[in-house]
Amino acid sequence: MKQQWLACGLSTLLCSAAFAQSQVKGYVYDDQNGNGKKDKKEVGLAKVAVSNGREVVLTDEKGAYSLPVGQDNTIFVIKPTGYRLPVNEYNLPQFYRHHKPQGSPKTKFAGVAATGELPKSVDFALIKQDEPETYKMLVFGDPQVYTQEQVTFFEKGIIDEVKTKTQDVRFGISMGDEVGDNPNLYGPYKQAIQKLGVPWFHVMGNHDMNYDAQTDSLSDESFEAAFGPNNYAFNSGKVHFVVLDNILYPDPRDGKGYQGGLRPDQLDFIENDLKLVPKDYLIVFCYHIPPFEEFRKEDRQRMFNALKDFPHTLSLSAHTHFQLHHFFGKEEGFARETPHHEYNVGTTSGDWYSGEMNAQGVPVSMMRDGTPKGYMFLSFNGNQYAFDYRVAGQPETYKIGIHAPKVIARRQSGKGEVYANFFQGSKNDQLEYRVDNSEWKAMTYTEEPDPIMVSTRLRWDEAAEPLQGTRPSNPVPCTHLWKAALPGNLPAGEHKLEVRAKDAYGRTFIGTHALKVINAAENN
Template identity: 35%
Template sequence: MPAIIRILICLALCLPAFAQALPPPCNSGRVFEDRDGDGHWSRGDRPLPGILVSDGLRLVRSNAGGEYSLPWDDGRTTFVIKPAGYAFPTGDDGLPAFWRNQQYHDGPALKFGGVPAASPACRDFALTRAKATRTPLDVLVFADPQAKTAAQVDYYDRDIIAPLVEAAGGRPAAALGLTLGDVANDDLSLYPALKAATARLRTPWLHAAGNHDLDFDASTDEDSLRSFRHAFGPDTFAWEEAQASFILLDDVIYRPGGKPAYIGGLREEQFTWLAAYLDTLPRDRRLVIGAHIPFFDEPGRETFRRADRERLFALLAPFGKVLLLSGHGHVQRHHYHGAADGWNGRAPLHEYNVGAACGGYWGGAADAQGLPDARMADGTPNGYASLRIDDAGDYALRWHAARRGDEALSLHAPKVLRRGHWPGVGLFANVYMGEADTRVEVRIDAGEWQPMPRVDAADPALLAENLLDDLATTLRGYDRLPEAAVSTHLWRFNLPTDLAAGEHVFEVRAFDRWRGEIRASGAYRLVDATE
């Protein structure tokens, strides 16, 4: 027999032995209280029984020794649902270390890397006792940072992060932070820089996935968040604080080759996981559901699959305290779901569609610091929201316009009018957190307060910027502001022209559901004129 044949036969016979020598993948380990803070199970540490561990489909509890075991399922992510009163250590990327990806064999080749194959060794999860914090719980909520260049990462850092860091004075900026998708704008190589900026807040931060966080070269929806999961962990998971359970959902269904390429909805395994997790919770528990695409439909078209919404709402209906948070729209809106949306709970279900951190896609003319105007299409300044939840599960929401202090509304009015002119020129009040029933009033020269009617119209201040962009012969910014769209939180009042010539002060007050009375003021002049 030729020597080469003998060598090939020998190698073939040896291959099973080599394969058996490879360590089998392991999806077991221990959840423990890390009393010495070294990140490893050691003498003096305490096993934590009853802790929920999941792979996004199955849900198990750690046993009396803190041990858990799940089947190895290549491509999934194993994570621990943080129990109230505990904290995870911070990973090298500044984010809480509560997960690990299961990837024993190479996954699909993707432009942004996907999930690389890694060691299949067993994994322990460390927790520490959380420091006693004041109640209520303060949460920062970002939507759509959506940076597409390194310059826009810098905008995010200077416009959103830096003021929060300064205000925190070396302390964590909040007890918890959420980003509701579109962390980047298709260029997922920016994730490390974006994570580094967010980590400066020294706050446990959780991320939902958006339609601009997809691997667009993936051939299936199941593979479309591999690069996101390599950077941020599970796409559907829960996190528990004393005041509430937070559930973040991937609600972007990717449809390669389809038009549109995605739609809002949930996968079958997400319903399986969510039903199992909700069964572990008391029905009076406050639930905060965070996702990217709004659960309501845009006018005239299905943007979230109705059947999925009805299934989700059926699971949530037994709970009396549910708040939905979403992003995606680059506007600020409140929506109250009822029977028409498939919600049959005891009271309407509140969804707060959070404005974007990038506002109008980091567009508009730059200020003296080189930061773009970034207003959204409804006239709301870019920024972020805060959510406060008390021990009873009651909540308060607030919008923070980037670098604008406590500004809660903006006014637009003419500077000068002819005295005696037809009184049909409007003063507009854009109340950023306004709802359909928000009371907004105006008074002129400290007179009687009068109601301002809400109108379905575009913010004239943004319309003016659109016209300036049209008339400019050179670019006013790298990108324009978005075209003004109908705002859901705009009020109008006809300025009187039958007053004395001279300056007249107008004051506007609105009654915010959570902040109470908020005010802004301005002035216009009346002048006499002859033809």
């Protein structure tokens, strides 16, 4: 108990120090020549939001701002629509300045170097651009590289494919766990991301932390050194993005491990930020741990309260290494007639780079719910959105994994079942099947392990010799799975089984499966 009180006291002291009474001042300006300096002829931009991680202020008519800072702050501009941010050599947006006069505390992995005293003016450059309301972004869940070999898997299995598909992508984001407990791999990871050639944002995950930190506010020092702030916001088109570190470390309950949640200063930032956002914008929260996992309820409630007056909202998360949609309604504290949509995105690492090697020499790594590893395009049209999950190494039309018999005796066809895993689906979608262009028949939604994932795991358990690679994780119930009984009167011969998915956005996807029925001797 005494140790817990000491930890709480240290956290309070550090938090108070971070927001002491000195001031940072500067300008947000239109960097017309792109040199990163405010030249005399370059005008300041009015009504642009700037934050210290808690307070949020708007620039005046000359583009000037002023904010309180302590000894551990990152000051950042909140990009307005119609402008772009400068990027560094890794295509990481440069919209912030760390203020840590003494630098980060000494930890196993290096943090931010000492920044010294503040300059007289901390200025932020924005570059004017045409920014249509219709666009798309890329979303990566959990790259989570533990070794240099896994960096190579990430490059060969994801980056080499995606870099050919970014022509009309405005930017991308990784949803946390960029690395696996080893910030020394941030460098190789950034070199991989650089190859995509588009601006790339980052969310902090529980495997990106400094585990020797004594308080949550200092658990992000290596992440900050590599990527910038882990709590920030920006606008693009008619969408306002809020990026949050929602991992409390050490766990405030017992000091061991971590808990999902937010500190008071982070919740203050959310509220202060959203006060300045038009109510007709789509608000997109980006964080690592989905709040339907083990998450501090009072923090989730305050976060939901900040969203209740916005008709259009979405959350993106990762962390679980499976894919699902969750709809928060009034029974879970979201006080709006329409629920809040959370998309827990599938991962680029799949099931932690497990499984046998594919033709690329990369682990197959199917996720525990039967979703193959991949990445997601998120498209926007004003304040409306739609998503497109792509399976790595497959055509973009591959949306449905089908499990059904390949060969079946004629009189036993009615004993067979077809399962359909609509990878990006939810129980709000409709799935149907048919055989040989017959009438479409409804399939039944079910939550059980995907048979393909079950068979994958059984292959490892039943192998007479050890298989090459890492044994996959246990299967979990899939939240986007449907099943149906096969017809009992199929004649002998080749048949085409089709599955059709109609999603909540009015789109239709079709998958096919070859089925052979044979005349076999009947058992007496």
